[in-house]
Amino acid sequence: MELWDYRPDVYDRGQSLDLVGYHVQATDGKIGSIDEATYDVGESYVIVDTGPWIFGKKVMLPAQVITSIDPQERNVYVARTKAEIKDAPEFDEARFKEPDYRAGLGDYYSRFPR
Structure with a gap:
């Protein structure tokens, strides 16, 4: 499966859903909310x-x-621990839409089991 697509059993593209403001739960607790x-x-x-x-x-x-x-x-559950998320590459507001930035982030997150 593609890292930058929702799992088919999680989100149906035919439905309308706005996740902004939802709480994000890592495997070991809450990490924040979606901006x-x-x-x-x-x-x-x-x-x-x-x-x-x-x-x-x-x-x-x-x-x-x-x-x-x-x-x-209003919860979103993710398959990562708090430590894995904390150790992820720094979010770069100026570059986050660039392919090379996403490739680096993808390399990091694809190291862990899905």
């Missing part, structure tokens, strides 16, 4: 504001790491 989400085929991601957890750092997560979405509780 931005995209739904483009092959280019989907969420940007998470980690708030005080890692001093206001933002992180970019490829859509593939999302394992489930709970619209009632």
Whole structure:
């Protein structure tokens, strides 16, 4: 599966869903809330504001790491630990849409089991 696409059992492109403001839950606890989400085929991601957890750092997560979405509780669950997310490459607001930036981020996240 492509790292930059939602899993078919997580998000149906036929439905309308805005994930902005949803809480993000790592495998070992809450990491923040979604500031931005995209739904483009092959280019989907969420940007998470980690708030005080890692001093206001933002992180970019490829859509593939999302394992489930709970619209009632407004939670998004990801298949990564807090440490894996904290150690991810720094979010670069100026470059995050560039292919080479995404390639580096993809290399990091593809090291872990899906």
